[in-house]
Amino acid sequence: MNLAHTLETVKAYGLLQSSGFIDLKNPGETLRTLKDSKTYIPQATLIMHSARIAPDAQGLVDERGELSYRELDEQSTKIANGLRKAGLTEGTVIGILARDHRGLILSMAAAGKLGVKIALMNTGFAKPQFAEVCEREKVAAVLHDSEFLGLLDALPADMPRFLTWVDEGTELPEGAKSLDDLIAENGLDELPVPSKPGGFIILTSGTTGLPKGAPREKASPLATAQFLDRMPFRKRATMVIVSPIFHSTGLGTWLVATGLTNKIVMRRRFDAEATLKMVSDHKADMLVAVPTMLHRMVELPEEIRAKYDTSSLKGIVLAGSALSPELSIRAAEVFGPVVHNLYGSTEVAIATVAQPHELAKAPGTVGRPPLTCDVRLYDDNDKRVDAKDVTARIFVRSGAPFEGYTDGRHKQIIDGYMSSGDVGHFTEDGLLMVDGRDDDMIVSGGENVFPQEVENLLLEREDIFDAAVVGVDDVEFGKRLRAFVVPEPGHTPTEDEIKAHVKENLARYKVPREVVFLEDLPRNPTGKLLRRVLVEYEV
Known part of the structure; x- marks a missing residue:
């Protein structure tokens, strides 16, 4: 580690202390938590920590009500004892297929206490x-x-299978057991301490095929500093999470909030108005969402938004898919200067975060790297690109390194920097702009087109709610651009109007040859566009 990296690490630990994530006035608890982190995954370590320092603090709120940190700790221990009796021991892999609710949280904590490995499944x-x-x-x-x-x-x-949530009226198989059954049938018997953390597997988004498994044996404290550095986390605050917790952003923000003994409010299915109500009812300090969710909130009629007081929000953290410049501007108009745009991936963890003043200067930017992270651009010949406003491949150095996919493959690494799979450029002010996925580039008639530029232009129109652009096979041009458009309710834009709009603002070769109107675009639960579905769409 060079001197600069050493200084960054020192700063990171200072940030952990100043934020209240670690408390040097309580060295016994700090040392115990550090010791726990060597044998338990963070999902268990942080719940046990908060249960010791604030047992009666509200830890989780879902549709079933509230649970204190003491209740989260005790119920997860009872579940762990039940799973152990069922033969699940250290080294076993369990799959968790659950939406955002107490069952998911308790399952992760229980698994962590047993030392089993978790595979977080996509709902x-x-x-x-x-x-x-x-x-x-x-x-x-x-x-x-x-x-x-x-x-x-x-x-x-x-x-073996256990139910984490049972919908009312569901006919269950004979002999089915739920987490509630395990809690009722088991006590707080002391569990054997695992020899090492069981680890957890986060699946990639799978937008180009079967999701890959990205394992994490444990989480570095430096990964926590990356969240704290450029986002407004506070101790004993309230956070609403509507981003799926089975994926990196939801899980990462939940972990940090749990370590800060936050009250964390969640809901099994996203609903735009219900989310505003949760923020208002609980006077939430932070909201964690994906851009498509924020889009649906700002598009609610003004009279509906006016019913809910969201002035308590000090931060809206977005990640999972691209934040368009138009949505960046609109969200600031509706919620004020609180939007933080987090850029990263399952593999590289956090790369950059854009703060509100940076989004005001460069709408849609992903900002700058937080502590212990750095970003470089490399060209197709693996040569570093330092020039401003030049698009090249994005590579990230992170304090939370990726350990390689479960199938043995790995991301390209140059000089210790890992490929994010995206391309982008730096502005004159040093802000990173993501121009699109490296493999999304469309070569049409010999010209390179990144669809995100065309999509962002279309989204500026008041009569377009959502838009996507893909390349489809063409005998003459190799690929031709096809736009998919979701009109705003009550509007009926025409194909000719859309083509003319692109032609007036972008180069001729970026004008879609076809426009297809849809009621909705195919997206996964984290908001990422499923381009392969659109490429295969039969017109």
Whole structure:
């Protein structure tokens, strides 16, 4: 580690102290938590920590009510004892297929206490995907919501399974057991301390095929500093999370908030008005969402938004998909200067964060790297690009390094910097702009087109709610641009109007040859556009 990296690390630990994440006035608790982190995954370590320092503080609120940190700790221990009796021991892999609610949180903490490995499953899986991922990750048991009972038909009938949430009126299989059953049947017997953290697997978004598994054996304290550095986390605050917790952003923000003994409010399914109500009712300090969710909130009629007081918000943290310049501006108009745009991935963790004043200067920017992170650009010949306003491949150095996919593959690394898979450029002010995915580039008639530029232009129109641009096979040009447009309710833009708008603002070769109107665009639960679905769309 060079001197600059050493100084960054010292600053990071200073930030952990000043934010209240570690308390040097309570060295015994700090040392105990550090010791726990060497044998438990953070999902268990941080709940146990907050249960010791603030047992009666509200830790979680969902549709079933509230749980204190003491209750989260005790109930997860009872569940762990029940799972242990069912034969789940250190080294086992369990799949968790659950929406955002107490069942997901308790399952992760219980697994962590046992030293078993967690595979966090995507709630948008189809049955073949689910079965294939379970086989690849060697899943030996499944904890799941009742709505996903049908997916489990693809798994061996004798595989242990437990219900994390049961919808009212659901007919359960004979002998089915829920987490509530495990809590009722088991006590707080002391569990054997794992020899090492069981680890957890976060799946990539799978926008280009079967999601890959990105394992993390443990989480570095430096990863926490990356969240604290450029985002307004506070101790004993209130956070509303509507971003899926099975994915990196939701999980990362929940972990940091748990370590700060926040009250964390969540809901199983996103609803724009219900989210505003949660913020208002709980006077939330922070909201964690994906851009498509924020889009639906700002598009609510003004009279509906006016019913809810969101002035308590000090930060809206967005990640998971691109924040368009138009949405960046609109969100600031509706909520004030509180939007923070987080850029990263399952593999590189956090790369950069844009703060409100940076988004005001360069709408849509992803900002600058936080402590312990750095970003470089490299060209197609792996040569570093230092020039401003030159698009090149984005590479990230992070304090939370990726350990390689579970199938043995890895991301390209140059000089210790890992590929994010995106391309972008730096502005004259040093702000990073992401221009699109490296593999999204469309070569049409010999010209390179990144669809995000065309999409952002279309989204500026008042009559367009959502838009996507893909390349489809063309005999003459190799690829031709096809735009998919979701009109704003009550508006009927025409194909000719849309083409003319692009022609007036961008180069001729960036004008879509076709425009297809849809009621909605295909997106995964983290808001990422499923471009392959649109490429295969039959017109």
